[in-house]
Every structure is written in C-alpha cells, then in structure tokens.
Amino acid sequence: MSQSRLTELTWREVRRAGEQGIALLPIGSQEQHAGHLPMGTDTLLVEEVVDRALALLDREAAATPAPAAPTAPEVVRLPALPFGHSPHHLFAAAVSLSAATLGAVLDDVLDSLVTSGYRRVMVVNGHGGNDEIMRLAVKRFALRARVTVAACSYWTLTAGEDEAGRPDVTPGHAGWFETSLMLAAHPELVQTPVPARTPVEPPPLFDHPPHPGLTVERHGEWERVDGSTDDASGADADRGGRLLDDRARGLARAIRAFDAASR
Numbered sequence: 001m002s003q004s005r006l007t008e009l010t011w012r013e014v015r016r017a018g019e020q021g022i023a024l025l026p027i028g029s030q031e032q033h034a035g036h037l038p039m040g041t042d043t044l045l046v047e048e049v050v051d052r053a054l055a056l057l058d059r060e061a062a063a064t065p066a067p068a069a070p071t072a073p074e075v076v077r078l079p080a081l082p083f084g085h086s087p088h089h090l091f092a093a094a095v096s097l098s099a100a101t102l103g104a105v106l107d108d109v110l111d112s113l114v115t116s117g118y119r120r121v122m123v124v125n126g127h128g129g130n131d132e133i134m135r136l137a138v139k140r141f142a143l144r145a146r147v148t149v150a151a152c153s154y155w156t157l158t159a160g161e162d163e164a165g166r167p168d169v170t171p172g173h174a175g176w177f178e179t180s181l182m183l184a185a186h187p188e189l190v191q192t193p194v195p196a197r198t199p200v201e202p203p204p205l206f207d208h209p210p211h212p213g214l215t216v217e218r219h220g221e222w223e224r225v226d227g228s229t230d231d232a233s234g235a236d237a238d239r240g241g242r243l244l245d246d247r248a249r250g251l252a253r254a255i256r257a258f259d260a261a262s263r
Helices: 011-020 041-063 099-115 128-144 176-185 237-262
Strands: 002-005 022-027 074-077 120-125 148-153
Touching (some): 011 074, 041 120, 041 237, 176 237
Parallel strands (some): 022 120
C-alpha cells in the first residue's frame, strides 16, 4: 500500500500525492474522561484505529500476489486535529472549540487540501461532540468545491466479525467501551483499578431519550452523572483489543470502498 504522513513529505511530494491519493484527517478532542482516563482519550483512540486500519491495508496488499492483488489506495495521513467541540465537558476540564470555530477549521483544512491538489478527502472522527459538525462541514464544502469528501466516526464502522462488544454502552463516554479500548492501546495511561460507578437515577436523557427518535439535552446532566455514561470497572484489555481490530477492519473496508467509488 502507498501510504505516507503529510508531516514527513516535501511540498512536491504532497502535490504529487494529491493527484490520485486520499487525504485522511483524524479529529479528536481534549476533555475530561472521568477520573481514570486521560484528556486526550478521543484523539488517542481515533489515531489508534486509523493506524491499525492503514497497517491492515498494507498487510493485505503485501500478502496478495499480483495480478490478483487489489489496487492499493494511496493515503496521505494528516496529523490528528487534537481539539473538538466539547462545551458539555467544561464543567470539569476541556479545551473546546465552538461549533462555528470547528466548522471553520474543517473548512479551512479542506480548502487547503484542495488548493494543494487533493480531490479526495476522508475525515475520521473520535469524539461524539464533533460528529454533526463534521458531517455538516463536509456536506457544505462539497457544494462549493470540486472534491469528494467522506466522513465517519470510528466506532460506527465495524466489520461485524467480533462479538466482544456491548452495544448498550457503545460508544458511551469514559465507560466500558472507551476504557476497554484504552486498556488495549495505552494501558499506561489508564488509572487502575477503575472504580465502580455509582448508579445514577434517573439515567441521563442524552443517552436515554423518553421516546425513540428524540434528541434530548437537559442542563446539568453531565455534572449529575459525574462525567461518564456507564460503569467502566469491568473494562477488559483483551476485549478492547478485539474491538479496536474490528473497528480497524471496518475502516479499512471503508477506505477501499471510498477509493473505488471516487476514482
């Protein structure tokens, strides 16, 4: 597979890669993740999934002999955007961009890439608060620029090959899912043992709306649940590794599909 990091390329290499390649931008956040996970959890995890997906594509291309080998996507990986839209976590700690600022930053990055010669861009998100803003940004940008842009949040792209997950608490925030992934990817950054979470009643409306299809936000909910959505004390590194691999396989397939559809 032809993959590279934008930071390590010369400007002429960037221009050449833009002719056929896909620019891939991970975006994350810096925000509280309860008392046991670091501020950069979302950024660290999206980077981990992206790196595993690109390594998987690389191995697949190397393992399949020509001429049966599929055409390998050319991917230029940008540095992760470490800040996101996190005003709901400012009660504890966060470095947050407003929705308008994050949208403008994404617009500027996309505009820079197109000016540099890219016509295909993929944004991979690691923070729930970024999702709607990211999707709106790519929709609006494609209306005014000759570009094909894809966007996803990493936890939504599964290969469907592993039953290690718990859909009832995925993705959650600073709960079982994220803690399991962090135990697999960055165990040294997890404060262990992870304490059990005191049950909160009633459950927060942002996770348990009173009717299907409703989006409900109530002031003070994040403070009331002490910054996490579910009990992380049962998090498991082995299951976390399997979940990371499953998301990486899903992302690798998404990159291949985007490459084939946008050539």
